[in-house]
């Protein structure tokens with residue numbers, strides 16, 4: 115990002131918990147733009163794709179003419195952070211999508227939707243994430259996906275105790291199965307803002 119001013123961070127606002135991300139980012143000093151149109155996407159230094167329902171987000175992004183500009187932004191190196199449904203949107207492969215569901219792609223991973231069944235549908239746990247420092251991160255999972263396969267271009271940042279991957283990074287892209295926007299621990303958003311500043 116050029117210059118030393120506050121970065122302009124977009125939050126894709128088609129559906130889902132975009133307001134929570136916007137609040138966290140504003141609290142960290144970012145200028146936040148809610149993105150619903152290609153012109154709004156073109157004006158940001160980075161983008162968050164929030165949690166919600168990936169199949170709906172997929173349909174809306176195509177209906178609103180955002181899917182192609184989003185793919186171009188991913189390929190063009192725009193820093194993008196996807197949480198939960200947002201991670202599904204960034205995955206090259208979706209397992210258990212609804213019929214016809216497409217992702218934007220970019221992350222060399224395979225992601226399974228709703229991977230925790232009804233029992234573990236929503237749960238919370240502490241994760242060791244070396245990239246964020248020593249203290250474990252409290253992570254909230256809500257009908258969360260799991261990263262079933264991490265390809266050679268992507269790096270796992272966090273795993274559950276059983277070894278299943280729940281956070282990944284690849285160049286400009288960052289994805290988490292869980293929702294750091296609801297816990298008050300802002301380290302993932304800070305990590306993303308540092309990526310934007312370094313871009």
Ligand SMILES: NC(=O)CC[C@H](N)C(=O)O
Nearest residue numbers: 165166167168198199257
């Ligand atoms: N909290 C979430 O984003 C849930 C994701 C949702 N299950 C999906 O498939 O998109």
